[in-house]
Amino acid sequence: QLQLVESGGGLVQAGGSLRLSCAASATLDYYAIGWFRQAPGKEREGVSCISRRYLSTQYTDSVKGRFTISRDNAKNTVYLQMNSLKPEDTAVYFCAAGWSPSPDICTLLAKGGYQHWGQGTQVTVSS
DSSP, X not given: OXXXXXXXXXXXXXXXXXXXXXXXXXXXXXXXXXXXEEOTTSXXXXXXXXXXXXXXXXXXXXXXXXXEEEEEGGGTEEEEEEOSOOGGGOEEEEEEXXXXXXXXXXXXXXGGGOOEEOOOEEEEEEO
């Protein structure tokens, strides 16, 4: 089974930046990749995703213009660059991989479409 490990989380002040990494144990060539987050007492929500091959992306409205998702298939790694962080971004961030026959589609709405999940990395933004 594909293993995913997130890293790069930490404690930052509002307005700061973090770069999260998601390292996979095998190739991600056939997977769409999503970043999700879960704050205490809240449901897990989709943050961003990126398709295979054509690198189509989606972002939830609250992070548009601040976060950027990217992938490096040669390194079996996906990234989430987070700039201008806000206290509302505080959460555990998870990466997930979902097998996809489409080279240009990913989704943030159907968490069930992602079969492999990492254990998460904590992001805390202070004010």
